[in-house]
Amino acid sequence: MKALVSVLLSLVIFLSTSEVDHISFKDDFNKVLSNTAEIPALAPGEVAVINLWATWCGPxxxxxPEMNEIVEEYEGKNVRFLAFSEENRSVYDTFLSKRPDFKFSYEMSFGNKEAAAMIKALDQSEYKGRAIPIHVLIDKDGQVVDTFIGASPMNIQKIKDFLSEHASAE
Incomplete structure (x- = not known):
């Protein structure tokens, strides 16, 4: 018994002091992005604002429009704005034919169920990925800084605050 406790203690000490390779969300997400040519992989050191949305979602x-303003404000800085919809491109094209003035300045991907599932899995609210829009903020190290749902001035401010802290001209 003493030997077992000693081995377990040694293992705990080893694991707590050893360097463990940690794969970032960005690394995992880039694997999903590599399955489609719509959106290129996120570069090392690049900040990302990710949005899951749909044409039928009023909020x-x-x-x-407010998100487009943020894209313009941060153009040329080390940040990418990515939008994913589970709908296919033809649904979006039909939507555009009815709203020719509509503009969404994010890089867009349609029908990428794997990316949508990854985004939804980050939602720790009571909705657990069943509500949209979902926003995900990724820092330069590829880690998720925040995930939140809904369209509100408060959420737009969260995006602005994140970018003022994490986006740069680097």
């Missing part, structure tokens, strides 16, 4: 559509 999603309502917040997009």
């Amino acid at each position: 999603c559509i309502k917040e997009i």
